Amino acid sequence: MNHLFPILTAIAYLLSFVLYVRFLSTGNRLTGRLGTLLLGLGLVAHYFALLERSAGLHQVPYHDLYGSMSLFGWLLALTYLALEVYHRQRSVGGFVLPFIVVFFLAAHLAPPDRLSPPAVHGPAFAFHVTLSILAYAAFALSFVLSLIFLAEERLLRRHKVGEVVWRLPPLELLAQMSQSSVLVGLVSIAIGTALGFVTVDRLEGQHSYFDAKYVTTLLLLVLYAVYFFLARTTAWRGARASRLCIFNFVIVVLSFTVVNLYLSHSHRYF
């Protein structure tokens, strides 16, 4: 198998991370722009890496654990880049890139997948999985943004205005970015879940509609909708909304781990 694209992706992401961190510490705009450029190049190389692998295996990217994790990393990078361009704010790049790099590298280092491939196929299922992964990537991003919000808010309240605070986005912008990200996640997960139910409905034989994964996903949908509503209302705006966002992401992680591994019968990775 050709390793050119995975190597290029890893180099581009790592360099982009270094440049984003340097931008955060020096404030040099050129460094920041280069960081964004390399992230864009990484995204392109990552796309071709996924495409090449899918073409080689004649399978969709989420067919196995490697593909699922790699696709998650790619969608996380894509969502972040869209958010950076939309809000014209690149100082959180240094915090998001490690997640992208870890997912991309972990996908390569993961042991061979011994689980049986998914039994279902077709466009509805493909969109269901892709949109769900996109939603989780967006939720992961809002989690990172909420963490930054809480850290910056704490520093400002304690009057510890050091180097980094001057370069981080303003609190209100962080809150807006987090909400934008959650909105992307909410729309994606709503459509993705609906498509999931359509897929299940088309399957032959008896299928339960009460799988633990369905319940958890619907719970997440409600929790993020509640966050989206509360974050704009009186008592919750600010740090409280960010804490709720972090709590919601803990449920996302539980949904991936405990629910997928021990409680669900129909979901393996996402």
Add this chain to the structure above:
Amino acid sequence: MEIVLVGLNHRTAPVEVRERVSFNAEQAQRAAKELRARGILEETLVLSTCNRSEVYGVPPESSHECAPVLSTFLSEFHSVRSEILSVSLYHHYDREAVRHLFRVAAGLDSMLLGEAEILGQVREAYRFAHEQGATGPVLNRLFQGALEVGKRVRTETELGTRPMSVASAGVKLAERIFGKLGERKALVLGGGTISEQVISHLRDRGIAQLQVMNRSRERADQLAAEFGGIVVGWGEWDTALQSPDVVVASVSAEEPVLQRDVVARAMAARGNRALFLMDLGVPRNIDPSVGELYNVYVYNADDLTEIVQQNRNARESEIPQAQEIVGEHVSKFLSWQASVELVGLVDALRAKMREERATFIRSRMEHMKHLTETDRAQMEKLMDEMLEKLLLEPAQRLRGEKELRRKIQNVEALRDLFLSNREKP
């Protein structure tokens, strides 16, 4: 093509001298005109700000000879005794003059390290002199370089980004919470100098609405009229605190004027929308426990002073990087200067050699009457070719010289050895 600079600044002259030697636009124009009319300078530019008065120029002869003449001119122009002026004036020539201007444009020579205003002042002085036709190729290139240095230092370093006064630090902190202040509202308590400074900064940052509250209604009206604000009656807290995002307090009071219960009530009424309180009063105007309320940020004068100190240190740490940019552009300018000088020098040498050749042939040919016109023309052509060859090789070697210092030294040596002062380009 030498450059001379004569001037004084906040480091060399007290304010009493600086104010006597400053130029307004009309004076700058008149001085530039006189300096060129009297033949003291061929190109000239006057840079005058509240902290410096400097005259940059390209003299027809040596810059070292020109500097004392310029000092005398300044003394006469401003009617300041030369003994007073001589202790305050500094003279810089060529490389040092270029370096000085580039440091000025970068904000490295300012009283407030990295201040942004100086770049605008340099730009304005250059635009003015250029429009008056007082500058020429050398000063045009020099000042365009200076503007580039200023721009680069401001984008590539953090020399000018951090606030350096308590008022600006407070306003910048508000931006850390709200982002741009274009859609935000502010309430200012008090009508003193500090309040005025903060209002000025808030206006500079584009604050959407300004409310002024002061014990003396007259002063509040005055401030509101000056800065385009609205006056709120003293003590009407419930109304006053509902809409602003930023509150600045700087009043003389023994007890805090903003108590916790008042702010808590306001926060409930405003739906916990974030509130930034800047307490610049001594004794403090805002009860410190207000800072414990949800979404309320309180900074007092000490907190802001500490931030200003941190910023000062941070700015100082940016100096080496800014100096590197200055050094890079000084070399670039000197390299351009040397190249231009080299072209002029080669032309002058060629002209001199042709003149010598013509005189030489004229004197020798008198004894060679047997030569025809064709022979004479042929001889002249051969001598021209030889002279061109003699000139071409060192000129090419000089042009290709990589080391700037050596290149300049060689150009100067060539000029000194072969040309008299009158013939120098």
